[in-house]
Amino acid sequence: MNLLNYMKIIYKNKLNLDIVKKLKINNKTYSFFSLVQAAKNFNISLKQMPYSLRILLENIART
Structure with a gap:
């Protein structure tokens, strides 16, 4: 699979791929x-x- 296909998968499934991470700083x-x-x-x-x-x-990940 080429990079373009990976990018399409990331765009369609970014929330399911566990790429959204959380960072807590000063209670925010x-x-x-x-x-x-x-x-x-x-x-x-x-x-x-x-x-x-x-x-x-x-x-693509942020879109």
Whole structure:
């Protein structure tokens, strides 16, 4: 499966893929999308992924 297919899956299923994480600071809770978790789910190496594709992946996760 190529990266575009992974991105489509992330876009459609981001809440079910456990990539939405919570961070609590000073009794306030913030949500963020974890690219590290998304990469683990699909066995993708972020270190080998070009920065331009990381940006696209992050944008898809936040959309």
